[in-house]
Amino acid sequence: MNFLLAKLGIIAILPLLTSARSWYDLGIYGIYPTEDYVSFGMKSPLVSIAKWDDSCNCDYTLLTPRGSWVRDYGPMILGPRGGLVWMETKFGVAMDLKVQQYNGENFLTFWAGVNDGTHGRGVYYMASQKPPALPVKANKAQLNSSYDVVHVVSAGNGLEGDLHEFKITPEGTALITIYEIVSADLSAFGIKSGWIYDGLFQEIDIATGEVLFQWRASEHYKVEETFEPIGWTGRIKGMAFDFFHINSIAKDPMGNYYVSSRYMHSVTCISPDGDVNWVLGGRRNEFEDLSYGAATNISWNHHVDWHDNDTLTIFDNGATDEIQTARYSRALLISIDSVSKTAKVLQQFVTPGKYLSQSQGSVQILPDNGNIFVGWGHTAAYSEFTADGELLCDTHFGPSLFFGWGKVKSYRGFKAPWIGRPRTPPDVKMPDKQSIFVSWNGATEVASWVLQGASPEHPQFMNIGQIPKDTFEARFELGAEVDDYDFLRIAAVDLDDDVLGYTSVVDRRSRKMLSDSFVPLDLDADAESEESFVLQGSIFITSFFFGVWFIWRFRRTLVERASNYYRSYCVNKNTSIGFQPIPTVEIG
Template sequence: MTNEPRARARSPFTSRLLRPAVGAAAVLAATVAFAAPAVAHRQSDPADPLTTVTGHVRGNGDIFVTPTSAAGTGNGAQIVDKQGRTVWFHQAAPGTVDADFRTQTLNGKPVLTFWEGTGFGGLSNGTDYIYSDHYKLIAKVHAGDGLTTDGHEFLLGEHGTAYVLSYDTATADLTSIGGPSDQTVIDGIVQKIDIRTGKVLFSWNSADHVPYGQSEQPLPASASTPWDWFHVNAVHVDTDGKLLIDARDTWTAYKVDPRNGHIVWQLGGKASSFSLVAADGQSLNNAGKIFAWQHDINGHGHGIYTVFDNESAGTGNTGQDASSELDHSRVVTISLNTRQRRATLVQSDDEPDGQLAPSQGNGQRLRNGDVFIGWGALNAVSEFNRHGGIVWDARFPTGTNTYRAYLLPWKGDRRS
């Protein structure tokens, strides 16, 4: 795969009640200096974040969220039990937000991981944190090569490693796609980091592998306005060890060989490796795609993948002046036939009130076959059974949302 001709140089930029929709711009923090997270707050410090709960959680574990509001009160990383009661809460530092909070395994032990920083959703800058099961800080992780650390994904790998994301600006010649010769662009970067040493073990830059012409994000009016053409928001490890990299602004999920960075296949977008079809009872969007402006691709083996399908973004991913290719967001389940090069939409778990989430969101397949969904910019979290029926639904206060939501087993200290 070859890119269009371009000239690139580092830029000087360094950086079921109806639910009210919340644009991404409403939850972005100002770019200010921030301190390292404090130790855990006691259970009684924060308010329980879920104000309305319907049904019962069927999956196993506690709920992990990062409540975020424009007001900044209550921003942080929070564990709540199935009844919506707070187990543990970390208050984000003033002027910052937290993202991608969950439990993972490091060196065989359960840990808590999250990102905290500024500018989330754009040219963000922060730190990835690892806490013990006694809520003690044990490691900080940053992107290497002088890059800032983005908050969309912090994934622990094998042998004391972690995958992190970064957004970096450059100058590109876009005359081949009708743009200026000196457009400031925002490239998406995936790195694998040795947690102990900080050494970069793998680095993948979208501009080296994907043509700018694959972007669905319109060019800005000025060449000096950074064009977020790729917007990487997820990196996961597929069942065969290869990487799944999601790019919101190309409407594409990429399978990448971690040995050399080569793209194995592309799902969706302008250059899909697969024909896109819908099974009986399912529907493609108005553009003939399975998803658009999406987040969070996950592989489940046997050719099955899930994606959070936003179907809406708005100018520069702000949620403002948003258009859509479908009238609601959903989590889609896709069956890939790599031999026949066909991708089939086999199930859709639709937003219960028929609304669009213009930013954020994730879908987690549980061991019992249910799907646990954080509805991103909408102030809600849901669980669906394997047949697509909703079994549990909860809401944050108006104006508060969570980037992702997870249901995960947690045996950490419940007294701190």
């Protein structure tokens, strides 16, 4: 009987063990599975799609993967099904990558700097999608400059910008979070003279850098209102107590600000004058909950945003690394009536796996279809739901078995359209004589790749083959069709077969790149240079052997002449300056 049950159990789990997705989520491919490339020097996450619906097949996913198992930190754009589109590592750890509008133009924005795992000190980058004003040239790629940083925004009043928020308003201002260590009375915790991380936010004019508004949590909240245990913090400046933990800011058309406080379990609405209008959740909750507690029992929350009809989106974590106050994390859509002081959950968004994310996270209402996109923060996943709460797509960029570890995470996750036109040319590499690989980091308009060849006898490049661009990197198999060509390059073309850019030229014999650009006339010059080198080498070798033969043939004559020279010149000259020659002795 036991044997039969064991056999049935094995049969039941066998389909799971033979599923690639199951192997992935068990960590068989590693804690951070990655895609390796031949032509590109960085690694991107290898994702696993737990659930997919074709309605998710639009726009790009914006992440900032990090964690102890992530090698290449930085902002990253992935395709709808998780394939790499663009990544950059020169900024180091980046946070909060999203597409925002400023003065009617789209920008990639993100924070980069130094972080201690909880707070950050850095600046905010804005990379333009608009091509610069350059002289018109034949190569389209030279006209475009996506990913060029055109604005760097810093905090004002001598402070440094925090990693949690950089939100551009329709008025051309930026809302940013700041953490400042200040002295404070912590008598409520038995510490009379202590130190806290004060939670601030500023509104800054992007064009001028002027601080238009600043708000400070310690002026409106008492430290004893926090839910965060003080532990050993607060006693010295180097270990300040984070009692408020500001992590998002939003603004409505009336000028009111909405602040998320993780450690107060609350959302605070602040007037344009800086006064507190109302508080949702936490110890100061002012709202009657029409959803039987589901709207006001938020805890350890992140990313509050305001939307039309006085609705809020909130990422409700329900846990920290040490404390769990909910069974799972939720993305919430809440209706607020600030007059009657009532709150109601319109919808909550939860995956069947009921992810519990101990930190970070984001909620986004997609403008085109009203779907809800959720980045699960500490949990290496992102999901898309219908407005009614139905899960459409769920993607993992780390195995679910290790979600609780936080070894792979992305502070937030967003989805947005983007047109990428990098200034740099496509990358190419020929690892062996049978294949050549090509990729173009950040290019979004490439429809196909065209392999081209040329030779000294036929310097005009000719098309050899064409393949569609289905993934980040493409591979051409090289056969007899390239035998007539000494030099290869690959052209990136769009849907209209217009050339967007060329790779460097590769010498098919040596498999080395010749130059960034190839001019056919250079082939003749190289040939002449090679002939000149051969001629010079022949002359050198002939002269060398002739010299050796000449010395050997006339060695006695040369020795006698050298001896006579020594006697007639060197000896006499040396004697005149005190040199005593060796005396001669006659024998016989």
